[in-house]
Amino acid sequence: MAAKADSILVTEGVSIRFGGLLxxxxxxxVMRPATITAxxxxxxxxxxxxxxxxxxxxxxxxxxxxFRPDGRDVVLNRLPIxxxxxxxxxxxxQNIRLFGQMSVLENLLVAQHHFVxxxxxxxxxxxxxxxxxxxxxxxxxxxxxxFMGMEQxxxxxxxxxxxxxxxxxxxxxxxxxxPRLICLDEPAAGLNLQESEELNQLILKxxxxxxxxVLLIEHHMGVVxxxxxxxxxxxxxxxxxxxxxxxxxxxxxxxxxxxxxxxAEELQSVTKGAG
Amino acid sequence: MNIPAALKDSAVAxxxxxxxxxxxxxxxxxxxxxxxxxxxxxxxxxxVFAGRMxxxxxxxxxxxxxxxxxxxxxxxxxxxxxxxxxxxxFRFIGLLLVxxxxxxxxxxxxxxxxxxLSLTLVYxxxxxxxxxxxxxxxxxxxxxxxxxxxGAYGYAMLAQYAGLSFWAAIPLTxxxxxxxxxxxxxxxxxxxxxxxxxxxxGFGEIIRILLVNMIDITGGPNGISVPRPTLFGLxxxxxxxxxxxxxxEFFGLPYSASHRYIFIYLLILAFTVAAIWIFKRLREMPxxxxxxxxxxxxxxxxxxxxxxxxxxxxxxxxxxxxxxxGGVFFAAMEGFINPSSFTFVESAIILSIVVLGGMxxxxxxxxxxxxxxxxxxxFREFENYRMxxxxxxxxxxxxxxxxxxxxxxxxxxxxxxxxx
Ligand SMILES: Nc1ncnc2c1ncn2[C@@H]1O[C@H](COP(=O)(O)OP(=O)(O)O)[C@@H](O)[C@H]1O
Ligand SMILES: [Mg+2]
Numbered sequence: 001m002a003a004k005a006d007s008i009l010v011t012e013g014v015s016i017r018f019g020g021l022l023x024x025x026x027x028x029x030v031m032r033p034a035t036i037t038a039x040x041x042x043x044x045x046x047x048x049x050x051x052x053x054x055x056x057x058x059x060x061x062x063x064x065x066x067f068r069p070d071g072r073d074v075v076l077n078r079l080p081i082x083x084x085x086x087x088x089x090x091x092x093x094q095n096i097r098l099f100g101q102m103s104v105l106e107n108l109l110v111a112q113h114h115f116v117x118x119x120x121x122x123x124x125x126x127x128x129x130x131x132x133x134x135x136x137x138x139x140x141x142x143x144x145x146x147f148m149g150m151e152q153x154x155x156x157x158x159x160x161x162x163x164x165x166x167x168x169x170x171x172x173x174x175x176x177x178x179p180r181l182i183c184l185d186e187p188a189a190g191l192n193l194q195e196s197e198e199l200n201q202l203i204l205k206x207x208x209x210x211x212x213x214v215l216l217i218e219h220h221m222g223v224v225x226x227x228x229x230x231x232x233x234x235x236x237x238x239x240x241x242x243x244x245x246x247x248x249x250x251x252x253x254x255x256x257x258x259x260x261x262x263x264a265e266e267l268q269s270v271t272k273g274a275g
Numbered sequence: 276m277n278i279p280a281a282l283k284d285s286a287v288a289x290x291x292x293x294x295x296x297x298x299x300x301x302x303x304x305x306x307x308x309x310x311x312x313x314x315x316x317x318x319x320x321x322x323v324f325a326g327r328m329x330x331x332x333x334x335x336x337x338x339x340x341x342x343x344x345x346x347x348x349x350x351x352x353x354x355x356x357x358x359x360x361x362x363x364x365f366r367f368i369g370l371l372l373v374x375x376x377x378x379x380x381x382x383x384x385x386x387x388x389x390x391x392l393s394l395t396l397v398y399x400x401x402x403x404x405x406x407x408x409x410x411x412x413x414x415x416x417x418x419x420x421x422x423x424x425x426g427a428y429g430y431a432m433l434a435q436y437a438g439l440s441f442w443a444a445i446p447l448t449x450x451x452x453x454x455x456x457x458x459x460x461x462x463x464x465x466x467x468x469x470x471x472x473x474x475x476x477g478f479g480e481i482i483r484i485l486l487v488n489m490i491d492i493t494g495g496p497n498g499i500s501v502p503r504p505t506l507f508g509l510x511x512x513x514x515x516x517x518x519x520x521x522x523x524e525f526f527g528l529p530y531s532a533s534h535r536y537i538f539i540y541l542l543i544l545a546f547t548v549a550a551i552w553i554f555k556r557l558r559e560m561p562x563x564x565x566x567x568x569x570x571x572x573x574x575x576x577x578x579x580x581x582x583x584x585x586x587x588x589x590x591x592x593x594x595x596x597x598x599x600x601g602g603v604f605f606a607a608m609e610g611f612i613n614p615s616s617f618t619f620v621e622s623a624i625i626l627s628i629v630v631l632g633g634m635x636x637x638x639x640x641x642x643x644x645x646x647x648x649x650x651x652x653x654f655r656e657f658e659n660y661r662m663x664x665x666x667x668x669x670x671x672x673x674x675x676x677x678x679x680x681x682x683x684x685x686x687x688x689x690x691x692x693x694x695x
Binding site for chain 1: 553556557561562564571572574577579582583
């Protein structure tokens, strides 16, 4: 397939049914490597459900999810969660899921579990190779803390951080697991304007400096339009629009069919501001 | 003083007592016939009424409040001491170790004391093992005694049927206990909280009932005797086996039973130190971090590429290994074991040590193990009340420090360095 040639993630007619509810109804999309793809849509549209299918939390009833980390196709549908993660898919959660009673830095070490020497004997006797691998992991953790501007919080318990910092730490933790694709589920939810702006800059920087592909669920239209390369609009489990930011903004279906008056106005004003 | 309120409370208490005690002690079975002795029950109900009145009066007069206040004051003074131990835990362990090594050689030491201390150390080993499962991995295991029993009976039976020595039995038994841990882990992989607790509780009981019922192999309720350990082939018993050289003969000392007590005690002490050391390392290793992450959030843990199946199984397996080794030492120290040492109460005590000491904490668990084994010995005279006091003490500690005696001190990392 031509569309697949230059892609990191492809979904082909992904559907999932919960009892009588068809939460996803044949989602097909293609995501290019090292781009930011925003998934938008009203509450209950199926955005989080799509993330859950990609990361292995849910099994699609139909369709295929193909991940292409290094040119080869891997079908994710039947893989367990941790295998998908090991292939290079990381995520954050709409409701924060940090390891609250572990320190910030330890959270980042856990994320590197399958890169460090986790053999029992090496660890108990602290062999040289073990110490080297640990030191590297700690170094990597510091790198991501610095990236997020949280070095001074390294030894604090993750659960005691202010909300905004917890959101950042979740992104840092996902990045520490060295993903090719990172799925961010409303990373800016609950942040104030400034925090949200900073986070967006960091997400842009992630893509630019680390070549990671970003799948982003975001409600704030201004943010979506300013940082994404590609926008997918979901409604009732279906893709109702898919294209560049300009294309989506001009799509009558998006404006009329689902955004509602308020959001439509916001979208228009953003368009004016941007244009 | 509010008499009507007190009367009302007492009346309610008596009503409950009435409902309870009329069937319980008012009805007496004599042969085939049922005797109704209401007077007995009414007497107890009257006592409940009077008791409840007394409590109401005490509460209203503020006496009880003052008592609680005094206890609180004492605890406030204790807190800094605990804090100091918390901060200087490494030094504390060192000091404790020196004292423990010296105890058998101090004047005033007795076989009885050594035996109690040995038991305390066995509990430290057991609690350290359970601390992996409950404290680090957050898996509530109420049947830990199963592994303790496996260790003890494993050694006894390997010695009896395969003629294995103590030293050969340790690794073998540890392996068997590890396999049992894995076996228990498999069916409960998907269980959490209450469900897990109930299944593990059942597992512990199954093992005990097996031991009771397999009379031909285990000796059933009569128990089984266990050979005493040797030191490089030197025996510690008065009547030595054929061709065996006695410790006292080799060193030209007069025979003394205390040699054996001291030997086993020091042996257990050495293994306790090893167990604690391994636990400390585990806690700071990738596997230990994975256990804690699993405890904190299993879903997030999986989504970071951690295989939760192997991680959980490894916690059960390693915890069980510690339990098994603890069991071998218990058997070696007692010289004779029977199933009554491996009841649910034992699981509960080991769990209490972990919870009271502070989940995941090392020093906390040592202190709690000492408290739980040594304090009841100190108050032997109050035999009948000591379980009552014991329970009250636990309640107070949990109110005073809900997270357990000591908080876990997490490893701190310094920029540029390699942690410290
Ligand atoms: N595990 C589940 N069981 C049943 N229904 C679910 C489940 N997960 C999601 N849904 C339903 O699927 C729909 C989409 O939900 P979701 O993906 O969370 O929406 P959003 O786009 O707001 O993230 C909702 O109607 C939700 O109730
Ligand atoms: Mg959602």
